[in-house]
Amino acid sequence: MTVLKTSMRNFFAHKGRMALSAVAVLLSVAFVCGTLVFTDTMNTTFDKLFAVTSSDVTVMPKDAKAEDTPQNGVPEALPAAALEKARTAEGVKSAEGAVSSMNVTVVDGDNDNVGATSGAPTIAGNWTRNDLRSMEITSGHAPRGPTEVMVDADTADKHDLKLGDELRTIAQTGDFKAKIVGIASFTVTNPGAAVVYYDTATAQRELLGATGRFTQFNVTAEAGVSDARLKQNVAAALDGPYKVQTAKENSDENREGIGEFMDVIKYAMLGFAGIAFLVGIFLIINTFSMLVAQRTREIGLMRAIGSSRRQVNRSVLTEALFLGVVGSVLGVAAGVGIAVGLMKLMSAAGMNLSTDDLTIKTATPVVGLVLGIVVTVLAAYLPARRAGRISPMAALRDAGTPADGKVGRIRGLIGLVLTGSGAAALLTAAGADKASDGSLMLGAGIVLSLIGFVVIGPLLAGFVVRVISAVLLRAFGPVGRLAERNALRNPRRTGATGAALMIGLALVACLSVVGSSMVASATSELDKTVGADFIVQGNQRIVPKAEKAMQDTPGLEHVTRYKMLDATLTSPDGKTDDEGVTAADPTYAEDVRRATTEGKLSAAYGPDAMSVGSDYAEKHGVHVGDTLSVAFKGGETAKLKVAAITSDDVAIDQGARYMSIDTMRKYLPAESVPPNTIMFAKAEDGRGDQAYAALKKSMDAYPQYQVADQTDYKQELKDQVGQLLNMVYGLLALAIIVAVLGVVNTLALSVVERTREIGLMRAIGLSRRQLRRMIRMESVVIALFGALLGLGLGMGWGATAQKLLALEGLNVLDIPWPTIIGVFIGSAFVGLFAALVPAFRAGRMNVLNAIATE
């Protein structure tokens, strides 16, 4: 009981000193809880949506998948005759045929895509009674003829669409205009899909290419008939290759796809929260170490009057427990706030989420609390043990100078061994022949070198701080020297504070190296291999009309079509694989130049010929002249002669098997031929600019496709990688913020610890300004120390990753010096920023009180 009381008093007596540690715990817990609440809320939103939209029983083609359109770009369909059969099943109250396609683009009068920008799909279909379950017509009426369309209210709002406006729908099989005659609002939360409706005949003709077909039947049960029962009856009545699902099965299947996607987001975000926790551990260890050091005499006294080691130990841990509880409880609350904030952010990005759906599962606060408390107490364990080892004699000793820690030799040795084995693992990874072996070594190398650096950090602190100071601080004369000595006086503390910053910055450096190497490698490969002037691609595969528009563009020497096909390949050794094949125009060999190890690539575009990649050829002992059997999905099986083997030492089209479109057509019926994934074009000699302008113009009507010349394409690539990196940096910011809190904390506690020193210095004439500068410089040195270690480590990781990924075509190592140097300089400012409050408080310290402090 006394232990509890002492701990509690200590905790509240030092609540100021605990505050930053509590904030660190709070932030990490909040991020975890925020992630959980956010993803759970997203899931709830989709659950509700799917639960509402699923009819009692749904009938679909056997292989239909909710999110996938088959390779030919036309949704799989059911014959109308089957609908009649389904209606005859027992217990069916009504059955309705629905048409729906996600392989569409809808544009307004200015040819602007009205689809969601958030990545949510555009869904086009016929208006059925089933849709009334989730929507209501809020203005106008349902579409009745081939020129009428209804749009959802969110999309109408976003794009300022009104009744009477014209919308153009671009599908694989149709491209037509219709006037908006109705606007329908969702009665449940629609997370962001743009939805348009036509009458049934129009939907069938334009989206499926023929009337008398549906993509699914929505069957409603008579009163008293269960879904399972109805499913049985309908399946029996249909007796064919159909997928029949109850409402629950249907919504579960719909949810599965979303759930996987949400899980990826969830675990990625939790990963970053984990990093923040890791950084927070350093902060907590430092806080408690410093508090224990400052209380040495007090603890000695307690020991002298009879407290046992365990009691001292426990009292420190109890304090940590309080810290964990306070931080976690606040963190859970803040987490809900973060989730709401994220939802608002998503709304701004075009995704609708309602706070009505805010889902806080019981597990969320439990996970947050347990994680926060356990991590805090574990982190405080080492300092607590150190407190327990304080001898009763400490009470009698002069307080002297507080906590000038020394670094043990054993620690140095362990650190060296860890760092050494980490470096060895990284070197092994860099020299690995197989990506799978290498990535394991890379992972081991990263973990070992990180731990090694953390352990060895205090030793490095001595050296690195001296170097930084020699370059930077000497200019500031005696104040600089004082700052340097202060940063050096407790290397363990400086090491731990810097290490916290190191972790975040190492990841930043590593990712920036990998990202910029990716861009550099791709650019260099594009320069080397791509002969095409223009590249056209987009979210929707290229519809026939767009293909035609491109081919009709003046000033082009050639236009290349490129189609990816599902097919099963059987090699002479009897092995099969489903990797598919690529069918392209022979000009593709000029657009993307590929080296061959055997034969000539142009020959592969001859009749009944093809090429394979060198990896495949090696694995299956295939040589030019061998015959492969290619079973086209939806077509026949062809016997094709291997005419070329392409070298797989590339990033573009690695492992692709080429054949001509003519060869493909022989074995694949026209309706099964897929649209182009991508198209290439080459301008006539000397007319590049005109051709580019003309191509852009002719693709104007198809905003879903991006037209790029090589320069723009490279830029796009760079922008995409840059965006991705920025997102990751944003998430790493959390860890860096916690690390900065750590710097602030260390400085603040150091200032308290050095009260007398500061008083002395002020008494003998150090001005406030000089004092503040001294603390700021100490902070900058610590920050730069962390940055130097982190950036060095991260660049090492990044370079190793690049060497390893060179096997996958990441051939060029590009260290983004501007980023690295920017981060380094930024760290100095972070140091300045971290010192603001501690320096201010030190400056305000009353000289007399400072001298008087025992």
Added chain:
Amino acid sequence: MTSAVSIPTHGGTGGRTAVAARARQVVKAYGSGETRVVALDHVDVDIARGQFTAIMGPSGSGKSTLMHCLAGLDTVTSGQIHLDETEITGLKDKKLTRLRRDRIGFIFQAFNLLPTLNAIENITLPMDIAGRKYDKAWLDRVVETVGLAGRLKHRPTQLSGGQQQRVAVARALAARPEIIFGDEPTGNLDSRAGAEVLGFLRRSVTELGQTIVMVTHDPVAASYADRVLYLADGRIVDEMLSPTAEAVLDRMKDFDARGRTS
């Protein structure tokens, strides 16, 4: 007796005044109303240049407060304090700091040195902070005088208590301040080390013409001074010139007895 103003304002060496510091009607009070505590009660005092002045008095007599006020470490409630011709009462922190840095030296009872700096760095610190060049010959002489020549590269933790105080004395002397203030500079030392330090202080006054003001409650320490001021209840109650330890002790006993009977 409420004042110790007995020194002619001018005289002594050169153009400088003979009074290094003077306080007039200095009041220092804490709190207000019923809880008001007066630490200094209309004190007048002159500190003679080139002399070693000791301030004595029982605990709570205000002797430390007086020193802090004279040294510009503390502010006064009313009254004036001059350092030479400069009035320091009312100066802002910036000017006070510069004044302490350039014109005053300090020796505290304990924790005089920065643990991160070695002996010589500690000695030159005030001048380093000021960005001032130091007089090498003078520095050597000071170091010689306090007998630290062999220990200049040592950190404070590697020095004994007496050595640490000697470093503090050297620091105070090195910058050639107008006044050195000592707050029980030998309070933490054994008698031999204390005697050493006091000897240095005495010599610096006699041989180097330094002005020193020292707060102490040790009659032996006070006996090294030229003049002893006695404080009680925030007032100067007595003064003794050319004191001996016995005389000081007797006087103290006197006060104690009076204090008890009153």
